[in-house]
Amino acid sequence: MPNSGLIDYHKLQLTNEEFQRLSALIYKESGIKLPPIKKVMLQSRLQKRLKHLKINTFKEYISYLFSKDGFDREIIHMLDVVSTNKTDFYREPAHFEFITNEVLPNYYSSNVNQTFKVWSAGCSSGEEPYTLAMVLFEFAEKNPKFNFSIFATDISTRILQKAVDAVYSEDKVQAIPFPLKKKYMLRSKDRTNPTVKMAPHVRSKITFDRLNLMDSTYKTKDIFDVIFCRNVLIYFDRETQAAVINKLSQRLKPEGYLILGHSESILNLNVPLVQVRPTVYRKV
The missing domain is CATH 1.10.155.10 (Chemotaxis receptor methyltransferase CheR, N-terminal domain)
Known part of the structure:
Protein backbone atom coordinates (compact mmCIF):
# COMPACT_ATOMS: atom_id res chain seq x y z
CA MET A 1 0.00 0.00 0.00
CA SER A 83 -18.48 3.00 17.46
CA THR A 84 -19.67 5.87 19.69
CA ASN A 85 -18.43 5.93 23.28
CA LYS A 86 -20.24 8.20 25.70
CA THR A 87 -20.61 7.36 29.35
CA ASP A 88 -20.37 8.74 32.89
CA PHE A 89 -20.08 7.52 36.46
CA TYR A 90 -23.52 6.97 38.04
CA ARG A 91 -25.27 7.73 34.75
CA GLU A 92 -29.04 7.25 35.13
CA PRO A 93 -28.78 6.91 38.92
CA ALA A 94 -32.27 5.40 39.35
CA HIS A 95 -30.85 2.11 38.01
CA PHE A 96 -28.21 1.92 40.73
CA GLU A 97 -30.79 2.85 43.38
CA PHE A 98 -32.99 -0.01 42.12
CA ILE A 99 -30.05 -2.43 42.42
CA THR A 100 -29.25 -1.21 45.97
CA ASN A 101 -32.79 -0.99 47.33
CA GLU A 102 -34.60 -3.83 45.54
CA VAL A 103 -32.38 -6.35 43.79
CA LEU A 104 -29.56 -6.84 46.31
CA PRO A 105 -31.66 -7.24 49.50
CA ASN A 106 -33.93 -9.78 47.76
CA TYR A 107 -30.96 -11.65 46.31
CA TYR A 108 -29.00 -11.73 49.57
CA SER A 109 -31.90 -13.06 51.62
CA SER A 110 -31.89 -16.33 49.62
CA ASN A 111 -28.42 -16.61 48.01
CA VAL A 112 -25.90 -16.00 50.80
CA ASN A 113 -23.19 -18.37 49.58
CA GLN A 114 -23.41 -17.62 45.85
CA THR A 115 -21.66 -15.03 43.69
CA PHE A 116 -23.84 -12.20 42.42
CA LYS A 117 -22.96 -11.83 38.73
CA VAL A 118 -23.42 -8.69 36.65
CA TRP A 119 -22.64 -8.10 32.98
CA SER A 120 -22.01 -4.59 31.68
CA ALA A 121 -22.59 -5.05 27.93
CA GLY A 122 -21.29 -2.07 25.98
CA CYS A 123 -19.18 -0.89 28.92
CA SER A 124 -17.29 1.79 26.94
CA SER A 125 -14.40 3.30 28.95
CA GLY A 126 -15.40 1.59 32.20
CA GLU A 127 -17.45 4.14 34.12
CA GLU A 128 -20.50 1.86 34.28
CA PRO A 129 -18.77 -1.31 35.58
CA TYR A 130 -16.71 0.71 38.07
CA THR A 131 -19.89 2.41 39.32
CA LEU A 132 -21.43 -1.04 39.71
CA ALA A 133 -18.37 -2.21 41.64
CA MET A 134 -18.67 0.70 44.08
CA VAL A 135 -22.40 0.05 44.55
CA LEU A 136 -21.76 -3.64 45.20
CA PHE A 137 -18.83 -2.99 47.55
CA GLU A 138 -21.06 -0.66 49.57
CA PHE A 139 -23.62 -3.44 49.93
CA ALA A 140 -20.90 -5.99 50.80
CA GLU A 141 -19.64 -3.70 53.59
CA LYS A 142 -22.96 -4.14 55.38
CA ASN A 143 -23.38 -7.78 54.34
CA PRO A 144 -19.98 -9.49 54.79
CA LYS A 145 -20.96 -12.81 53.18
CA PHE A 146 -21.98 -11.10 49.95
CA ASN A 147 -19.68 -11.78 46.99
CA PHE A 148 -19.89 -10.47 43.43
CA SER A 149 -18.20 -10.43 40.04
CA ILE A 150 -18.58 -8.12 37.05
CA PHE A 151 -18.10 -9.01 33.39
CA ALA A 152 -17.64 -5.95 31.15
CA THR A 153 -17.52 -6.01 27.36
CA ASP A 154 -17.36 -3.67 24.40
CA ILE A 155 -16.83 -3.98 20.66
CA SER A 156 -14.02 -1.39 20.71
CA THR A 157 -10.57 -2.63 21.71
CA ARG A 158 -9.35 0.97 21.94
CA ILE A 159 -12.00 2.00 24.46
CA LEU A 160 -11.63 -1.27 26.41
CA GLN A 161 -7.96 -0.45 26.98
CA LYS A 162 -9.06 2.81 28.62
CA ALA A 163 -11.39 0.83 30.86
CA VAL A 164 -8.61 -1.58 31.84
CA ASP A 165 -6.22 1.33 32.53
CA ALA A 166 -8.92 2.78 34.84
CA VAL A 167 -7.46 6.32 34.85
CA TYR A 168 -9.88 9.27 34.77
CA SER A 169 -9.58 13.03 35.02
CA GLU A 170 -10.68 14.49 38.35
CA ASP A 171 -13.37 16.42 36.46
CA LYS A 172 -14.88 13.08 35.38
CA VAL A 173 -15.34 11.93 39.01
CA GLN A 174 -16.37 15.30 40.44
CA ALA A 175 -19.96 14.23 41.12
CA ILE A 176 -18.95 11.13 43.11
CA PRO A 177 -19.26 11.69 46.90
CA PHE A 178 -15.87 12.18 48.58
CA PRO A 179 -16.19 9.15 50.94
CA LEU A 180 -16.60 6.87 47.91
CA LYS A 181 -13.65 8.45 46.11
CA LYS A 182 -11.53 7.97 49.22
CA LYS A 183 -12.45 4.27 49.44
CA TYR A 184 -12.28 3.29 45.80
CA MET A 185 -9.90 5.67 43.98
CA LEU A 186 -6.26 6.70 44.13
CA ARG A 187 -5.26 10.30 43.35
CA SER A 188 -2.30 10.97 41.09
CA LYS A 189 0.67 12.80 42.60
CA ASP A 190 0.98 14.96 39.48
CA ARG A 191 -1.18 17.98 40.34
CA THR A 192 -0.55 19.58 36.93
CA ASN A 193 -2.61 16.78 35.39
CA PRO A 194 -4.98 15.72 38.20
CA THR A 195 -6.28 12.20 37.63
CA VAL A 196 -7.59 9.30 39.67
CA LYS A 197 -7.13 5.58 39.19
CA MET A 198 -9.56 2.96 40.39
CA ALA A 199 -8.07 1.10 43.37
CA PRO A 200 -6.68 -2.43 42.79
CA HIS A 201 -9.39 -4.14 44.89
CA VAL A 202 -12.05 -2.52 42.64
CA ARG A 203 -10.31 -3.45 39.39
CA SER A 204 -9.86 -7.05 40.58
CA LYS A 205 -13.63 -7.56 40.61
CA ILE A 206 -14.06 -6.82 36.90
CA THR A 207 -13.16 -8.95 33.89
CA PHE A 208 -12.95 -6.96 30.66
CA ASP A 209 -13.24 -8.61 27.25
CA ARG A 210 -14.04 -7.69 23.65
CA LEU A 211 -17.47 -8.91 22.56
CA ASN A 212 -19.59 -8.08 19.53
CA LEU A 213 -23.31 -8.17 20.37
CA MET A 214 -23.94 -9.17 16.74
CA ASP A 215 -22.13 -12.51 17.23
CA SER A 216 -24.48 -15.48 16.76
CA THR A 217 -23.61 -16.73 20.26
CA TYR A 218 -21.84 -15.02 23.14
CA LYS A 219 -18.59 -16.55 24.35
CA THR A 220 -19.34 -16.14 28.05
CA LYS A 221 -20.71 -19.31 29.65
CA ASP A 222 -21.85 -17.47 32.78
CA ILE A 223 -25.49 -16.91 33.66
CA PHE A 224 -26.03 -13.47 35.17
CA ASP A 225 -28.29 -12.02 37.83
CA VAL A 226 -28.33 -8.60 36.14
CA ILE A 227 -27.30 -7.42 32.68
CA PHE A 228 -26.80 -3.73 31.95
CA CYS A 229 -27.06 -2.92 28.22
CA ARG A 230 -27.72 0.81 28.26
CA ASN A 231 -27.65 3.21 25.33
CA VAL A 232 -26.38 0.51 22.97
CA LEU A 233 -29.60 -0.68 21.33
CA ILE A 234 -30.43 2.84 20.11
CA TYR A 235 -27.91 2.29 17.29
CA PHE A 236 -29.73 -0.87 16.07
CA ASP A 237 -32.92 -1.33 14.07
CA ARG A 238 -35.85 -3.11 15.76
CA GLU A 239 -35.08 -6.51 14.24
CA THR A 240 -31.50 -6.37 15.51
CA GLN A 241 -32.66 -5.09 18.91
CA ALA A 242 -34.95 -8.14 19.29
CA ALA A 243 -32.17 -10.53 18.26
CA VAL A 244 -29.67 -8.98 20.72
CA ILE A 245 -32.15 -8.87 23.61
CA ASN A 246 -33.07 -12.52 23.05
CA LYS A 247 -29.39 -13.52 23.12
CA LEU A 248 -28.80 -11.46 26.27
CA SER A 249 -31.85 -13.06 27.86
CA GLN A 250 -30.30 -16.50 27.32
CA ARG A 251 -27.47 -15.38 29.65
CA LEU A 252 -29.91 -14.18 32.34
CA LYS A 253 -31.03 -16.30 35.29
CA PRO A 254 -34.77 -16.86 35.63
CA GLU A 255 -36.13 -13.73 37.35
CA GLY A 256 -32.87 -11.94 36.44
CA TYR A 257 -32.94 -8.30 35.31
CA LEU A 258 -32.08 -6.60 32.03
CA ILE A 259 -31.52 -2.86 32.36
CA LEU A 260 -31.69 -0.65 29.26
CA GLY A 261 -31.03 3.06 28.64
CA HIS A 262 -33.65 5.77 29.18
CA SER A 263 -34.55 6.02 25.46
CA GLU A 264 -34.74 2.25 24.86
CA SER A 265 -37.73 -0.08 25.12
CA ILE A 266 -38.82 -3.67 24.43
CA LEU A 267 -42.27 -2.49 23.32
CA ASN A 268 -43.68 -4.82 20.61
CA LEU A 269 -40.56 -7.02 20.67
CA ASN A 270 -40.96 -10.78 21.05
CA VAL A 271 -38.66 -11.25 24.05
CA PRO A 272 -39.00 -13.24 27.34
CA LEU A 273 -39.11 -10.18 29.58
CA VAL A 274 -41.65 -8.13 31.52
CA GLN A 275 -41.25 -4.50 32.56
CA VAL A 276 -40.97 -3.88 36.31
CA ARG A 277 -39.76 -0.25 36.22
CA PRO A 278 -39.07 2.23 33.42
CA THR A 279 -36.25 0.59 31.37
CA VAL A 280 -35.94 -2.29 33.88
CA TYR A 281 -37.10 -5.75 32.76
CA ARG A 282 -37.31 -9.14 34.48
CA LYS A 283 -36.86 -12.48 32.73
CA VAL A 284 -39.95 -14.69 32.79
Whole structure:
Protein backbone atom coordinates (compact mmCIF):
# COMPACT_ATOMS: atom_id res chain seq x y z
CA MET A 1 0.00 0.00 0.00
CA PRO A 2 2.35 2.71 -1.22
CA ASN A 3 1.95 6.32 -0.28
CA SER A 4 2.80 8.71 -3.08
CA GLY A 5 4.20 11.86 -1.52
CA LEU A 6 2.34 14.00 0.97
CA ILE A 7 -1.41 13.30 1.09
CA ASP A 8 -3.88 15.64 2.79
CA TYR A 9 -6.09 12.93 4.26
CA HIS A 10 -8.68 15.46 5.45
CA LYS A 11 -9.50 16.17 1.80
CA LEU A 12 -10.20 12.55 0.85
CA GLN A 13 -13.90 11.99 0.20
CA LEU A 14 -16.20 8.98 0.13
CA THR A 15 -18.41 8.51 -2.92
CA ASN A 16 -22.03 7.53 -2.30
CA GLU A 17 -21.32 4.05 -3.61
CA GLU A 18 -18.31 3.63 -1.29
CA PHE A 19 -20.40 4.84 1.65
CA GLN A 20 -23.12 2.29 0.81
CA ARG A 21 -20.61 -0.59 0.68
CA LEU A 22 -19.01 0.42 3.98
CA SER A 23 -22.29 1.11 5.79
CA ALA A 24 -23.66 -2.28 4.65
CA LEU A 25 -20.56 -4.00 6.04
CA ILE A 26 -20.75 -2.05 9.31
CA TYR A 27 -24.41 -3.03 9.71
CA LYS A 28 -23.63 -6.69 9.01
CA GLU A 29 -20.69 -6.81 11.43
CA SER A 30 -21.90 -4.58 14.27
CA GLY A 31 -25.64 -3.96 13.84
CA ILE A 32 -25.01 -0.20 13.68
CA LYS A 33 -27.15 1.51 11.04
CA LEU A 34 -25.55 4.48 9.30
CA PRO A 35 -28.10 6.53 7.31
CA PRO A 36 -26.79 8.75 4.46
CA ILE A 37 -26.66 11.72 6.83
CA LYS A 38 -23.74 9.97 8.61
CA LYS A 39 -21.57 9.88 5.49
CA VAL A 40 -19.40 12.87 6.51
CA MET A 41 -18.93 11.43 10.01
CA LEU A 42 -17.81 8.06 8.61
CA GLN A 43 -15.52 9.77 6.09
CA SER A 44 -13.89 11.85 8.84
CA ARG A 45 -13.34 8.89 11.16
CA LEU A 46 -11.95 6.61 8.46
CA GLN A 47 -9.51 9.25 7.20
CA LYS A 48 -7.45 8.41 10.32
CA ARG A 49 -7.33 4.76 9.29
CA LEU A 50 -6.18 5.65 5.76
CA LYS A 51 -3.43 7.83 7.20
CA HIS A 52 -2.33 5.08 9.60
CA LEU A 53 -2.26 2.48 6.83
CA LYS A 54 -0.68 4.87 4.30
CA ILE A 55 -3.51 4.27 1.84
CA ASN A 56 -4.18 7.06 -0.65
CA THR A 57 -7.87 6.65 -1.50
CA PHE A 58 -11.07 5.23 -0.07
CA LYS A 59 -11.24 2.98 -3.14
CA GLU A 60 -7.90 1.38 -2.13
CA TYR A 61 -9.05 1.16 1.48
CA ILE A 62 -12.23 -0.69 0.50
CA SER A 63 -10.26 -3.09 -1.70
CA TYR A 64 -7.97 -3.80 1.25
CA LEU A 65 -10.86 -4.14 3.72
CA PHE A 66 -12.77 -6.59 1.51
CA SER A 67 -9.70 -8.77 0.89
CA LYS A 68 -9.27 -11.84 3.14
CA ASP A 69 -6.06 -10.57 4.76
CA GLY A 70 -7.29 -7.01 5.01
CA PHE A 71 -10.63 -7.94 6.56
CA ASP A 72 -9.01 -10.07 9.27
CA ARG A 73 -6.59 -7.29 10.19
CA GLU A 74 -8.72 -4.21 9.73
CA ILE A 75 -12.33 -4.97 10.71
CA ILE A 76 -11.72 -4.55 14.46
CA HIS A 77 -9.93 -1.22 13.89
CA MET A 78 -12.65 0.03 11.57
CA LEU A 79 -15.38 -0.82 14.09
CA ASP A 80 -13.28 0.90 16.78
CA VAL A 81 -13.44 4.25 15.00
CA VAL A 82 -17.10 3.84 14.02
CA SER A 83 -18.48 3.00 17.46
CA THR A 84 -19.67 5.87 19.69
CA ASN A 85 -18.43 5.93 23.28
CA LYS A 86 -20.24 8.20 25.70
CA THR A 87 -20.61 7.36 29.35
CA ASP A 88 -20.37 8.74 32.89
CA PHE A 89 -20.08 7.52 36.46
CA TYR A 90 -23.52 6.97 38.04
CA ARG A 91 -25.27 7.73 34.75
CA GLU A 92 -29.04 7.25 35.13
CA PRO A 93 -28.78 6.91 38.92
CA ALA A 94 -32.27 5.40 39.35
CA HIS A 95 -30.85 2.11 38.01
CA PHE A 96 -28.21 1.92 40.73
CA GLU A 97 -30.79 2.85 43.38
CA PHE A 98 -32.99 -0.01 42.12
CA ILE A 99 -30.05 -2.43 42.42
CA THR A 100 -29.25 -1.21 45.97
CA ASN A 101 -32.79 -0.99 47.33
CA GLU A 102 -34.60 -3.83 45.54
CA VAL A 103 -32.38 -6.35 43.79
CA LEU A 104 -29.56 -6.84 46.31
CA PRO A 105 -31.66 -7.24 49.50
CA ASN A 106 -33.93 -9.78 47.76
CA TYR A 107 -30.96 -11.65 46.31
CA TYR A 108 -29.00 -11.73 49.57
CA SER A 109 -31.90 -13.06 51.62
CA SER A 110 -31.89 -16.33 49.62
CA ASN A 111 -28.42 -16.61 48.01
CA VAL A 112 -25.90 -16.00 50.80
CA ASN A 113 -23.19 -18.37 49.58
CA GLN A 114 -23.41 -17.62 45.85
CA THR A 115 -21.66 -15.03 43.69
CA PHE A 116 -23.84 -12.20 42.42
CA LYS A 117 -22.96 -11.83 38.73
CA VAL A 118 -23.42 -8.69 36.65
CA TRP A 119 -22.64 -8.10 32.98
CA SER A 120 -22.01 -4.59 31.68
CA ALA A 121 -22.59 -5.05 27.93
CA GLY A 122 -21.29 -2.07 25.98
CA CYS A 123 -19.18 -0.89 28.92
CA SER A 124 -17.29 1.79 26.94
CA SER A 125 -14.40 3.30 28.95
CA GLY A 126 -15.40 1.59 32.20
CA GLU A 127 -17.45 4.14 34.12
CA GLU A 128 -20.50 1.86 34.28
CA PRO A 129 -18.77 -1.31 35.58
CA TYR A 130 -16.71 0.71 38.07
CA THR A 131 -19.89 2.41 39.32
CA LEU A 132 -21.43 -1.04 39.71
CA ALA A 133 -18.37 -2.21 41.64
CA MET A 134 -18.67 0.70 44.08
CA VAL A 135 -22.40 0.05 44.55
CA LEU A 136 -21.76 -3.64 45.20
CA PHE A 137 -18.83 -2.99 47.55
CA GLU A 138 -21.06 -0.66 49.57
CA PHE A 139 -23.62 -3.44 49.93
CA ALA A 140 -20.90 -5.99 50.80
CA GLU A 141 -19.64 -3.70 53.59
CA LYS A 142 -22.96 -4.14 55.38
CA ASN A 143 -23.38 -7.78 54.34
CA PRO A 144 -19.98 -9.49 54.79
CA LYS A 145 -20.96 -12.81 53.18
CA PHE A 146 -21.98 -11.10 49.95
CA ASN A 147 -19.68 -11.78 46.99
CA PHE A 148 -19.89 -10.47 43.43
CA SER A 149 -18.20 -10.43 40.04
CA ILE A 150 -18.58 -8.12 37.05
CA PHE A 151 -18.10 -9.01 33.39
CA ALA A 152 -17.64 -5.95 31.15
CA THR A 153 -17.52 -6.01 27.36
CA ASP A 154 -17.36 -3.67 24.40
CA ILE A 155 -16.83 -3.98 20.66
CA SER A 156 -14.02 -1.39 20.71
CA THR A 157 -10.57 -2.63 21.71
CA ARG A 158 -9.35 0.97 21.94
CA ILE A 159 -12.00 2.00 24.46
CA LEU A 160 -11.63 -1.27 26.41
CA GLN A 161 -7.96 -0.45 26.98
CA LYS A 162 -9.06 2.81 28.62
CA ALA A 163 -11.39 0.83 30.86
CA VAL A 164 -8.61 -1.58 31.84
CA ASP A 165 -6.22 1.33 32.53
CA ALA A 166 -8.92 2.78 34.84
CA VAL A 167 -7.46 6.32 34.85
CA TYR A 168 -9.88 9.27 34.77
CA SER A 169 -9.58 13.03 35.02
CA GLU A 170 -10.68 14.49 38.35
CA ASP A 171 -13.37 16.42 36.46
CA LYS A 172 -14.88 13.08 35.38
CA VAL A 173 -15.34 11.93 39.01
CA GLN A 174 -16.37 15.30 40.44
CA ALA A 175 -19.96 14.23 41.12
CA ILE A 176 -18.95 11.13 43.11
CA PRO A 177 -19.26 11.69 46.90
CA PHE A 178 -15.87 12.18 48.58
CA PRO A 179 -16.19 9.15 50.94
CA LEU A 180 -16.60 6.87 47.91
CA LYS A 181 -13.65 8.45 46.11
CA LYS A 182 -11.53 7.97 49.22
CA LYS A 183 -12.45 4.27 49.44
CA TYR A 184 -12.28 3.29 45.80
CA MET A 185 -9.90 5.67 43.98
CA LEU A 186 -6.26 6.70 44.13
CA ARG A 187 -5.26 10.30 43.35
CA SER A 188 -2.30 10.97 41.09
CA LYS A 189 0.67 12.80 42.60
CA ASP A 190 0.98 14.96 39.48
CA ARG A 191 -1.18 17.98 40.34
CA THR A 192 -0.55 19.58 36.93
CA ASN A 193 -2.61 16.78 35.39
CA PRO A 194 -4.98 15.72 38.20
CA THR A 195 -6.28 12.20 37.63
CA VAL A 196 -7.59 9.30 39.67
CA LYS A 197 -7.13 5.58 39.19
CA MET A 198 -9.56 2.96 40.39
CA ALA A 199 -8.07 1.10 43.37
CA PRO A 200 -6.68 -2.43 42.79
CA HIS A 201 -9.39 -4.14 44.89
CA VAL A 202 -12.05 -2.52 42.64
CA ARG A 203 -10.31 -3.45 39.39
CA SER A 204 -9.86 -7.05 40.58
CA LYS A 205 -13.63 -7.56 40.61
CA ILE A 206 -14.06 -6.82 36.90
CA THR A 207 -13.16 -8.95 33.89
CA PHE A 208 -12.95 -6.96 30.66
CA ASP A 209 -13.24 -8.61 27.25
CA ARG A 210 -14.04 -7.69 23.65
CA LEU A 211 -17.47 -8.91 22.56
CA ASN A 212 -19.59 -8.08 19.53
CA LEU A 213 -23.31 -8.17 20.37
CA MET A 214 -23.94 -9.17 16.74
CA ASP A 215 -22.13 -12.51 17.23
CA SER A 216 -24.48 -15.48 16.76
CA THR A 217 -23.61 -16.73 20.26
CA TYR A 218 -21.84 -15.02 23.14
CA LYS A 219 -18.59 -16.55 24.35
CA THR A 220 -19.34 -16.14 28.05
CA LYS A 221 -20.71 -19.31 29.65
CA ASP A 222 -21.85 -17.47 32.78
CA ILE A 223 -25.49 -16.91 33.66
CA PHE A 224 -26.03 -13.47 35.17
CA ASP A 225 -28.29 -12.02 37.83
CA VAL A 226 -28.33 -8.60 36.14
CA ILE A 227 -27.30 -7.42 32.68
CA PHE A 228 -26.80 -3.73 31.95
CA CYS A 229 -27.06 -2.92 28.22
CA ARG A 230 -27.72 0.81 28.26
CA ASN A 231 -27.65 3.21 25.33
CA VAL A 232 -26.38 0.51 22.97
CA LEU A 233 -29.60 -0.68 21.33
CA ILE A 234 -30.43 2.84 20.11
CA TYR A 235 -27.91 2.29 17.29
CA PHE A 236 -29.73 -0.87 16.07
CA ASP A 237 -32.92 -1.33 14.07
CA ARG A 238 -35.85 -3.11 15.76
CA GLU A 239 -35.08 -6.51 14.24
CA THR A 240 -31.50 -6.37 15.51
CA GLN A 241 -32.66 -5.09 18.91
CA ALA A 242 -34.95 -8.14 19.29
CA ALA A 243 -32.17 -10.53 18.26
CA VAL A 244 -29.67 -8.98 20.72
CA ILE A 245 -32.15 -8.87 23.61
CA ASN A 246 -33.07 -12.52 23.05
CA LYS A 247 -29.39 -13.52 23.12
CA LEU A 248 -28.80 -11.46 26.27
CA SER A 249 -31.85 -13.06 27.86
CA GLN A 250 -30.30 -16.50 27.32
CA ARG A 251 -27.47 -15.38 29.65
CA LEU A 252 -29.91 -14.18 32.34
CA LYS A 253 -31.03 -16.30 35.29
CA PRO A 254 -34.77 -16.86 35.63
CA GLU A 255 -36.13 -13.73 37.35
CA GLY A 256 -32.87 -11.94 36.44
CA TYR A 257 -32.94 -8.30 35.31
CA LEU A 258 -32.08 -6.60 32.03
CA ILE A 259 -31.52 -2.86 32.36
CA LEU A 260 -31.69 -0.65 29.26
CA GLY A 261 -31.03 3.06 28.64
CA HIS A 262 -33.65 5.77 29.18
CA SER A 263 -34.55 6.02 25.46
CA GLU A 264 -34.74 2.25 24.86
CA SER A 265 -37.73 -0.08 25.12
CA ILE A 266 -38.82 -3.67 24.43
CA LEU A 267 -42.27 -2.49 23.32
CA ASN A 268 -43.68 -4.82 20.61
CA LEU A 269 -40.56 -7.02 20.67
CA ASN A 270 -40.96 -10.78 21.05
CA VAL A 271 -38.66 -11.25 24.05
CA PRO A 272 -39.00 -13.24 27.34
CA LEU A 273 -39.11 -10.18 29.58
CA VAL A 274 -41.65 -8.13 31.52
CA GLN A 275 -41.25 -4.50 32.56
CA VAL A 276 -40.97 -3.88 36.31
CA ARG A 277 -39.76 -0.25 36.22
CA PRO A 278 -39.07 2.23 33.42
CA THR A 279 -36.25 0.59 31.37
CA VAL A 280 -35.94 -2.29 33.88
CA TYR A 281 -37.10 -5.75 32.76
CA ARG A 282 -37.31 -9.14 34.48
CA LYS A 283 -36.86 -12.48 32.73
CA VAL A 284 -39.95 -14.69 32.79
